[in-house]
Amino acid sequence: MDEPLINASIDLKGRRILAVDDDRINLRIIGGILRHEGYEISEASSGEQALELYASFQPNLVLLDVMMPGIDGFTTCRTLKKTYGDKCAPVIFVTAKSEADDVVMGFDAGGVDYLTKPFRPKEVVARIRTHLSNQQLVEQQKHLVTQLSKANADKDRFLGMCAHDLRNPLSSIRGLAELMAEDAIGELTGEQKEIVQTIHGASQSMLQLVNELLDVATIEAGHLKLDKKPTSLSEIVERSVHLSNLEAAKKNTRIEMVKANGSPLVDIDRNKMRQVADNIISNAVKYSPKGSIITVMFLSDETTAGFAVRDSGPGIPESERHLLFKDFGRLSAKPTGGEKSTGLGLAICRKIVEAHGGTIGVQNLPERGAEFVVSLPLPK
Amino acid sequence: MNFNGSIMLVDDEAHIRKFISLLLRHLGVSKIFEATNGSEALELYKKETPDLVMLDVNMPVMDGIETLRALKALNPDCVVVMLTSLANRQTIDEAVALGAANYIRKDAPPEEIGRALADTIDNCFEFDEPEA
Numbered sequence: 001m002d003e004p005l006i007n008a009s010i011d012l013k014g015r016r017i018l019a020v021d022d023d024r025i026n027l028r029i030i031g032g033i034l035r036h037e038g039y040e041i042s043e044a045s046s047g048e049q050a051l052e053l054y055a056s057f058q059p060n061l062v063l064l065d066v067m068m069p070g071i072d073g074f075t076t077c078r079t080l081k082k083t084y085g086d087k088c089a090p091v092i093f094v095t096a097k098s099e100a101d102d103v104v105m106g107f108d109a110g111g112v113d114y115l116t117k118p119f120r121p122k123e124v125v126a127r128i129r130t131h132l133s134n135q136q137l138v139e140q141q142k143h144l145v146t147q148l149s150k151a152n153a154d155k156d157r158f159l160g161m162c163a164h165d166l167r168n169p170l171s172s173i174r175g176l177a178e179l180m181a182e183d184a185i186g187e188l189t190g191e192q193k194e195i196v197q198t199i200h201g202a203s204q205s206m207l208q209l210v211n212e213l214l215d216v217a218t219i220e221a222g223h224l225k226l227d228k229k230p231t232s233l234s235e236i237v238e239r240s241v242h243l244s245n246l247e248a249a250k251k252n253t254r255i256e257m258v259k260a261n262g263s264p265l266v267d268i269d270r271n272k273m274r275q276v277a278d279n280i281i282s283n284a285v286k287y288s289p290k291g292s293i294i295t296v297m298f299l300s301d302e303t304t305a306g307f308a309v310r311d312s313g314p315g316i317p318e319s320e321r322h323l324l325f326k327d328f329g330r331l332s333a334k335p336t337g338g339e340k341s342t343g344l345g346l347a348i349c350r351k352i353v354e355a356h357g358g359t360i361g362v363q364n365l366p367e368r369g370a371e372f373v374v375s376l377p378l379p380k
Numbered sequence: 381m382n383f384n385g386s387i388m389l390v391d392d393e394a395h396i397r398k399f400i401s402l403l404l405r406h407l408g409v410s411k412i413f414e415a416t417n418g419s420e421a422l423e424l425y426k427k428e429t430p431d432l433v434m435l436d437v438n439m440p441v442m443d444g445i446e447t448l449r450a451l452k453a454l455n456p457d458c459v460v461v462m463l464t465s466l467a468n469r470q471t472i473d474e475a476v477a478l479g480a481a482n483y484i485r486k487d488a489p490p491e492e493i494g495r496a497l498a499d500t501i502d503n504c505f506e507f508d509e510p511e512a
Contacts, residue, residue: 168465171487172395176402178490184406207487 012132013038018059020050020076021094022068026117030063030094033121034128047076054080061132062091063115066102074109081110090131156221163214170210174203212344216327219351226272226355230265230379233273234298237307240277241296244285251337252291255281260298264305267379272352276360279345280309280372286335287313288369299375306358306375315364324362325350349374381494383501385431386411390421390447391463392439396486400434400463403490407497418442422450425458432501433460434484437471445474452479459504461497 017039021027027043034041042057044050048070054062062080066073077091093106093114106114113127177200179185181193188196218224241255248255284294292312299306314333316324323329330343346360353360358376365371387409391397397414404412413428415421419442425433433451437444444462451458462475462483472483482500484493 164465167487168393169395172393172399175399175490175493176395179399179402179406182406184402 010133010136012129012136014040015060015132016040016042016057017061017063017128018042018044018050018053018057018089019063020044020047020068020073021063021065022046023065026065026094029119030124033119033124037125037129039128047071047073047079050076051079051083054084059089060135061089061128063094063128064091064111065094066106067096074105077106077109077111090135092127092131153221156217159213160217160221163210163217166210167207167214170203170207174200174207177203209342209344212342212348215348216344219348219355224272224351224355226269228267228269228356231268231270231273232263233266233268233305233307233376234260234263236268236270236273237277237281237296237298240274240281243278244281247282247337247339248285248294251285251288253285253288253294254292255285255294255296258295258297260300263298264300264378266305266376268356268376269352273356276349276352276374277307279349280374283345284309284311284313284372286337286339286341287311287333289313289336299373300378303378304358304375305378306373308371308373310365310369310371312369315368315370316362321362325360381407381409381498381501383407383409383498383505385409385505386413386428388413388415388421388424388428388430388433390415390418390433390439390444391436391486392416393436396436396463400486400493403493406490407494418444418447418450421447422454425451425454429455431459431505433458434463434497435460435480436463436486437475438465445471445478448475448478448480459500461500 017034019027019030019034019041020043021030022045024045027045031041031043042053042059044053047068050062050064062077064073064077068076071079073093077093080091081088088110090112091110093102093111094117095102095106095114096117103114112131115124115127177196180188180196181200238257241257245255281294281296288294288311294312295308295310297308297310299308313336317332320331323331325346327347328343329347330341335341350360353374353376356376358374360372360374362370362372387404389397389400389404389412391400394416397416401412401414411430413424413430415424417439421433421435424430435444435447435451439447442450448460448462451460456479460475460480462472462480463486464472464483465485465487475483481504482496484496486493488496
């Protein structure tokens with residue numbers, strides 16, 4: 001018998017098994033079976049000895065006889081679990097007969113499985129292999145999760161640093177270009193002015209991208225801090241409409257606001273919610289055809305207050321819906337006036353709205369266009 | 381902007397000094413002094429006693445908060461506006477507690493920076509304005 005009894009893809013050779021039994025013959029039998037499989041075996045003839053050996057041998061699995069003089073298998077198992085907690089190796093009990101009581105007590109004591117004497121070698125090998133593999137997979141998963149969350153945190157920190165260091169020079173470039181365009185250092189020729197305006201426009205959109213990346217990094221790193229105060233939502237939305245009117249006018253688009261009946265106060269971070277309203281309303285302007293009408297409405301019931309923005313854009317294709325509120329989820333629709341999109345705006349909106357305990361959603365309108373709805377909980 | 385006093389601009393980054401000083405000139409401020417760090421700022425302040433100081437927060441060697449403390453020790457009445465990049469509530473609160481008159485986000489568009497500066501000047505110099 002030269003081949004191992006069972007073939008499997010996970011290499012478990014060299015895994016350490018602590019076999020505990022007061023019967024030397026049993027130990028010799030089990031030791032023989034397991035060594036043949038390539039495991040490293042350490043033997044203990046009592047519970048007390050097992051507890052001592054466990055510390056130095058650091059087994060991956062423990063085979064533990066139930067009936068032993070001194071402390072029995074169950075007590076030994078409980079002691080191990082108490083000492084090593086989650087890190088304790090899986091324990092398989094060995095009983096002379098598969099008495100139901102023994103089995104139940106074994107699981108209660110923290111065992112993962114049991115084997116009955118006399119041993120059937122194939123069964124012993126298969127069960128041990130299963131538990132060692134499980135344990136190894138769990139360890140790998142844990143390791144992977146740790147690595148991934150560290151990599152993710154590194155990414156956010158890197159993104160944050162990057163964005164932060166790009167921001168100041170970019171805003172200087174934008175500011176200097178704007179001042180030059182305003183003839184702050186003397187009158188420019190037509191072409192010079194055009195160039196300076198190009199620099200201004202390009203740095204402006206880069207700055208927006210950097211700011212949005214920084215927002216994402218801040219939110220992802222769990223550093224989104226809301227400074228919530230009772231605030232009139234309609235005031236915030238009206239301000240955003242006012243700001244977007246300028247861009248809308250360039251495209252001959254009209255923003256109609258259905259005035260609110262009263263204005264409930266909502267517990268929100270004013271600046272963050274402004275960002276949400278600005279984003280949704282400017283998106284409506286961005287994606288609606290020139291000369292169309294955008295409708296902004298206020299919604300409220302007993303427990304929520306919110307607003308809805310209806311555009312006349314192409315609507316959201318069903319196949320792209322899942323991308324809409326995701327980072328960099330750019331859809332096939334193009335801005336109708338050559339505006340820029342980073343694909344981060346709505347992802348940030350969703351994160352901000354959800355941080356407020358609210359919801360953001362979209363539905364296509366029967367005729368044409370989409371309706372974005374933001375809903376926030378009213379203070380109780 | 382209705383201000384004929386002098387302004388000292390303190391920032392370690394050349395592009396910020398260039399940008400803010402051009403903006404100040406554009407707003408009609410004619411006397412502008414520039415310093416690149418805290419200790420340079422203190423020397424320059426002693427020499428020129430500018431009416432207003434625009435002070436960066438993050439600087440090597442001697443940061444904005446430390447410089448603010450030193451300036452206030454020299455002259456408790458000196459008007460200091462902090463220049464911040466990201467609004468850091470804690471730093472702003474600390475600066476205000478130490479007697480800073482205002483704070484301005486230096487990554488804001490020129491118009492906004494101009495407005496914040498004009499507000500500060502209106503608040504801090506209302507009795508000093510020459511009568512029309």
